[in-house]
Amino acid sequence: MSRRARLAIFAPALVGFAALLVWGVAGLPHFGHYRGPYGHVVNRIVIPERHVSNAVNATTYDIRGFDTMGEEFILFAAVTGVVLLLRGSGRTRAEKDDVVRSDVVRAAGAVAPAVVVLVGLWVAAFGFVTPGGGFQGGVAVAGGAAVLFVTLGYRAWSRLGNESILDPLEGLGAGGYVVVGVAALASGLPFLTNIFGFGVAGTLRSGGSAELLNWAAAIEVAAANLILMTEFVEQYLVRGRS
Amino acid sequence: MSYAPYAVAAWICVVGLYGIVTSRNLIHLGVCLTVTQSSTYVLLLAVGYVHNGGPPIFTGVPPGTRAVDPVVQALTLTDIVVSVTVLALILALALDVHRHAGTIDPDEIAELHG
Amino acid sequence: MIQATLLALVALGAPAVVLTRDPLRMAVVNGLYGLVLVLLFVALAAPDVALSMLVVSCIAYPLVLLIAISRSRS
Numbered sequence: 001m002s003r004r005a006r007l008a009i010f011a012p013a014l015v016g017f018a019a020l021l022v023w024g025v026a027g028l029p030h031f032g033h034y035r036g037p038y039g040h041v042v043n044r045i046v047i048p049e050r051h052v053s054n055a056v057n058a059t060t061y062d063i064r065g066f067d068t069m070g071e072e073f074i075l076f077a078a079v080t081g082v083v084l085l086l087r088g089s090g091r092t093r094a095e096k097d098d099v100v101r102s103d104v105v106r107a108a109g110a111v112a113p114a115v116v117v118l119v120g121l122w123v124a125a126f127g128f129v130t131p132g133g134g135f136q137g138g139v140a141v142a143g144g145a146a147v148l149f150v151t152l153g154y155r156a157w158s159r160l161g162n163e164s165i166l167d168p169l170e171g172l173g174a175g176g177y178v179v180v181g182v183a184a185l186a187s188g189l190p191f192l193t194n195i196f197g198f199g200v201a202g203t204l205r206s207g208g209s210a211e212l213l214n215w216a217a218a219i220e221v222a223a224a225n226l227i228l229m230t231e232f233v234e235q236y237l238v239r240g241r242s
Numbered sequence: 243m244s245y246a247p248y249a250v251a252a253w254i255c256v257v258g259l260y261g262i263v264t265s266r267n268l269i270h271l272g273v274c275l276t277v278t279q280s281s282t283y284v285l286l287l288a289v290g291y292v293h294n295g296g297p298p299i300f301t302g303v304p305p306g307t308r309a310v311d312p313v314v315q316a317l318t319l320t321d322i323v324v325s326v327t328v329l330a331l332i333l334a335l336a337l338d339v340h341r342h343a344g345t346i347d348p349d350e351i352a353e354l355h356g
Numbered sequence: 357m358i359q360a361t362l363l364a365l366v367a368l369g370a371p372a373v374v375l376t377r378d379p380l381r382m383a384v385v386n387g388l389y390g391l392v393l394v395l396l397f398v399a400l401a402a403p404d405v406a407l408s409m410l411v412v413s414c415i416a417y418p419l420v421l422l423i424a425i426s427r428s429r430s
Contacts, residue, residue: 003349006263007263007264010263014256014259014260014263017256017259018252018256021252021255021256022249022252025245025248025249025251025252025285026245026248028245028248028289030244030245031243031244031245031246031247031248031288031291032244032291032292032293033293034289034290034291034292034310034311036311038311038313039290039292039310039311039312039313039314040311042298042311042312042313043298043300043305043309043312044305044306046300046305046312047300047305048305053299053300053301054298054299054300054301054404055298055299055300055309055312056298056299056312056315056316056319056404057316057404058312059312059313059315059316060316060319060320064313064316067316067317067320068320071320071321071324074324074327075323075324075327078324078327078328078330078331079327079330081331081334082327082330082331082334085331085334085335085337085338086334086337086338123407129301130299130301131297131299131403131404131406131407132404132407133319133404135319135320135323135408136319136323136404136407136408136411138323139323139326139408139411139412139415139416140411140415142415142416143411143415143416146415146419201300202301202302221323224327225326225327225416228326228327228330228416228420229419229420231334232330232333232419232420232423232424233423235337235423235427236423236426236427243359243360246360246363247359247363250363250366250367253367253370254366254367254370257370257371257374258370258374260374261373261374261375266377267377267379269379269382269421269424269425269428270377270379270382273373273382273383273386273421274373274374276386276417277370277373277374277386277389280370280389280393281370283393283397283405283409284366284393284396287397287400287402287405288400291400291401295401296401297401297402297403298401299403309401310400310401310402315402315404315405318402318405318408319404319405319407319408322405322408322409322412323408323412325412326412326416326417326420329417329420329421330420333420333421333424336424336428337424337427337428340427340428346428
């Protein structure tokens, strides 16, 4: 279909879709007058029943933990797709002479990745007390490794960004989530019931098995993003220097 | 102001769709898809907003304080992180197409060669 | 008031991203759009979502986009 024909069909369809959207959102309650009871109920019960101060992370890993498992497997499947497309596509492991020449950048590279990784781990660990959690902290840790590549070159990165470390880590994260859920099944309760003891809300030790799920998600997100970066960096370096 | 965020969300969705259909570059197409996804984030957060409500975090705050809806925030934050991998998948497909067909213009990738 | 301003900026930023056809410039504009979205999410009392969008739009998007752009030009 030619471009002009495609646009001729698209224009009225877009107008119709826009009208449908406007009609749809006009039926919502006014901005700020949230009606539904679910949000208010979660806000009320999150400290007495779940012993977690951060209601968003309590929802993600405890009350709606099953949805997060689905999201993790979306992540897993998409990374598998990228790996199938890009890995082993005939590249040679030739001599990679990727050297960073600037001393200032290399000096920053001695400190900056560690700082970013530590901040990422802090964000992931304190997910139940402050804003944060496994998903955000995982991406931040992967970002720290990316800073390692940018400041110190390929040789320093390749110790971390190779398949033998990252693939098992990703499997550990995704599988660990399911194992924690199955542990509840093994004791006769429904899947993903919170069986480890609740701690005290507002401290690090709170939330029971939601803490383990938080770390499983952090490991999986960090490993998945690192695998993506590894594949793209290999594309950039090995196939691009021509 | 009572319907403005919803109107902005609908506008962003329409703009993103327009960008996807009229795109001449597969990378541009991937980013327009993320723009369309961001319209859903704005819509979800606008639905959950409570007037004068604080963030749904109760560290050191008595549990009866007015807070916005945490459920839509939980949906949104996992969605944002997953959208990165979806974009990476689209970009990997674009690189593959570039390797085989030599171009990343969707209009020029007409036939599949067996 | 702040929310209205940020909503207006977001409504301007989305067409700016879409109408920028050059992929490299679009990567930069997309990063700015992501930052404006972060501010909007903070104004809507959603700090977790803002953190998530911040790490994603400043770390992950530029990395994959820049590598794909540089590979697609050669």
